[in-house]
Amino acid sequence: MKTFSKLVWPYMAWITVFIVAPMLLILLYAFTKEGNSVLTLQFTLNNFTRFFSDSIFPSVMARSLKIALMTTLLCILFGYPAAYCISKLNDKQQALAILLVTLPMWINMLIRTYAWRGILSYFDFDSEIKVLIGMVYNFIPFMILQIHTSLSKMDQSLIAAAEDLGANKTQTFMRVIFPLSIPGVIAGITLVFLPAVSSFFIPKLLGGGDYVLIGNLIENYFVSTGDWNFGSAISLIMAVLIIFSMFLTKRIDHQIGEEKE
Amino acid sequence: MKKLVKILAAGILLISTGCSSNEGSSDVDPIETYGCDVINVYNWGEYIGEDVVSNFEKTYNVRVNYSMFDSNEEMYTTLLGGNAYDILVPSDYMIERLIQEDLLQPLDKSKITILDDLAEGVLNKPYDPDNTYSIPYFWGSVGILYDTTKVDPAKVEEMGWDILKDTEYAGEIFMYDSERDSFMVALKALGYSMNTEDDAEIEEAYQWLLELHQTMDPAYVTDEVNDAMINAEKSLAVVYSGAAAYIIAENPDMAYFEPLQGTNLWNDAMVIPANAKCPALAHEFINFALSYDSMMDSSLTVGYTSAVQSVVDELGSEGGDFYGNEAYTPRTGYEKDEVFTHNEVLKKKLSELWIKIKVS
Numbered sequence: 001m002k003t004f005s006k007l008v009w010p011y012m013a014w015i016t017v018f019i020v021a022p023m024l025l026i027l028l029y030a031f032t033k034e035g036n037s038v039l040t041l042q043f044t045l046n047n048f049t050r051f052f053s054d055s056i057f058p059s060v061m062a063r064s065l066k067i068a069l070m071t072t073l074l075c076i077l078f079g080y081p082a083a084y085c086i087s088k089l090n091d092k093q094q095a096l097a098i099l100l101v102t103l104p105m106w107i108n109m110l111i112r113t114y115a116w117r118g119i120l121s122y123f124d125f126d127s128e129i130k131v132l133i134g135m136v137y138n139f140i141p142f143m144i145l146q147i148h149t150s151l152s153k154m155d156q157s158l159i160a161a162a163e164d165l166g167a168n169k170t171q172t173f174m175r176v177i178f179p180l181s182i183p184g185v186i187a188g189i190t191l192v193f194l195p196a197v198s199s200f201f202i203p204k205l206l207g208g209g210d211y212v213l214i215g216n217l218i219e220n221y222f223v224s225t226g227d228w229n230f231g232s233a234i235s236l237i238m239a240v241l242i243i244f245s246m247f248l249t250k251r252i253d254h255q256i257g258e259e260k261e
Numbered sequence: 262m263k264k265l266v267k268i269l270a271a272g273i274l275l276i277s278t279g280c281s282s283n284e285g286s287s288d289v290d291p292i293e294t295y296g297c298d299v300i301n302v303y304n305w306g307e308y309i310g311e312d313v314v315s316n317f318e319k320t321y322n323v324r325v326n327y328s329m330f331d332s333n334e335e336m337y338t339t340l341l342g343g344n345a346y347d348i349l350v351p352s353d354y355m356i357e358r359l360i361q362e363d364l365l366q367p368l369d370k371s372k373i374t375i376l377d378d379l380a381e382g383v384l385n386k387p388y389d390p391d392n393t394y395s396i397p398y399f400w401g402s403v404g405i406l407y408d409t410t411k412v413d414p415a416k417v418e419e420m421g422w423d424i425l426k427d428t429e430y431a432g433e434i435f436m437y438d439s440e441r442d443s444f445m446v447a448l449k450a451l452g453y454s455m456n457t458e459d460d461a462e463i464e465e466a467y468q469w470l471l472e473l474h475q476t477m478d479p480a481y482v483t484d485e486v487n488d489a490m491i492n493a494e495k496s497l498a499v500v501y502s503g504a505a506a507y508i509i510a511e512n513p514d515m516a517y518f519e520p521l522q523g524t525n526l527w528n529d530a531m532v533i534p535a536n537a538k539c540p541a542l543a544h545e546f547i548n549f550a551l552s553y554d555s556m557m558d559s560s561l562t563v564g565y566t567s568a569v570q571s572v573v574d575e576l577g578s579e580g581g582d583f584y585g586n587e588a589y590t591p592r593t594g595y596e597k598d599e600v601f602t603h604n605e606v607l608k609k610k611l612s613e614l615w616i617k618i619k620v621s
Contacts, residue, residue, distance in 0.1 A: 223332075225609055
């Protein structure tokens, strides 16, 4: 194993340059005053007090969290049965079904969202409903794939054992299959919730301009307003919130794991 | 499998020979003449004739990297990000800013051959008094586009911008998702200058827009307003004159009006950034894009009013494609019309207020 450990270096270099360094820059911008020159660096907490002193910004954040949560729930609601049904098929059919789930991803997400804009323009839906439809459509494959992986890897003898011990179908599902698929659901939540909470082009395209989420806010402060400091502060607040919610899901995952034992 | 490889190889061969024969279409050696054979052009989306770039490439035996932006601010951010361009097409106030920040290079007027073709009204504007840095490309105004089958022209003319708050048309309005254009409308409707720095006036304009947002349920859009208005999806839209000319040409039920409360007159001009890698060729691009043939192509395609007078005369006169299309020849010389000036503090303030309006 040790002989291969050097192979990790290209990836380490990659994340240092493209992930760690930009994160540090965001951190720096978030805590400094305007003026992008290094020589005139002035530290401040103003960007953060500004965020929380105006009810607009927290309300946009609450709206983002709400729609991401709704997206995640709907993805579980529709994705779980789909993944379950797929895992019951034979190998060949499963491969085909998984192919069908991933097929739309062969086309760029942006183009598919534009297509949805065309479709949704025929309906008189609320902006929020339109955005929700777009998000669930875009992110549900991640949920299905994760749940399907954990369901299909499941030790089938456990189900046979449950049936042997007199459990009916519902009991087998509730007490054996579902608990064992929780890791897949948790992984799915991570993969759906994260992009949903920070998405900016789906609300921009489907929400009709006046549906602002946190991603749009960040984009606006970087591109349109040119206030990189405040934009960075919003990004940082968002990042902290995401880390916190990930920590929470991990905890839930652990607790369920312990209960099982 | 072998067959497939053969077909692929043939395809690649075809493409590569196609390219090389293309390169041989002109005898000019651009490297010798201009020192380079690639330029990077950064223009607005849907803002040039379909063949202008490819014709330029063929004529000068060069390659053009053509990219597009949605807003002046987006262009500015990309530029600050260190991207080197040879040609930009910003608006007046943004050119003013770029000049102030030393991001442009003075043009070599001896190399600009089309200066005499330009309309008098577009030259020597306050944003670049002697056109040291910029050559005007398109210009126009902002006004109200309305469906004459649903809205009485007399009413639009009487109410001007205030028709946007007439609840009879609630849910029937398109506006640009832009703080600059929206606040311009509000400030003009209230009788103020759109370049005001007076906090009380800005607050009043904010309340005006907030009320519009809450009572009229407007849709904030960008370029998609063109197709939507051609299909008469709504009765009223605040649009740029060129967009209006394009829409009216496609749907004659539409009409364009510049409110008497005054409006924004804007200019988009070609500039060469200070860090351009191929300024000599960039000068040629300006000459080419503003030549009569290219400008006819561009103006016809996008509907905007050309800075080249002969093109406007041709397209706007009897028999021309935009004859009788009031949006193609925007109003000039009206005292209440203004040009935007660059004001960083004001821009930030309006940007934040605009978000608040949209979120509320």
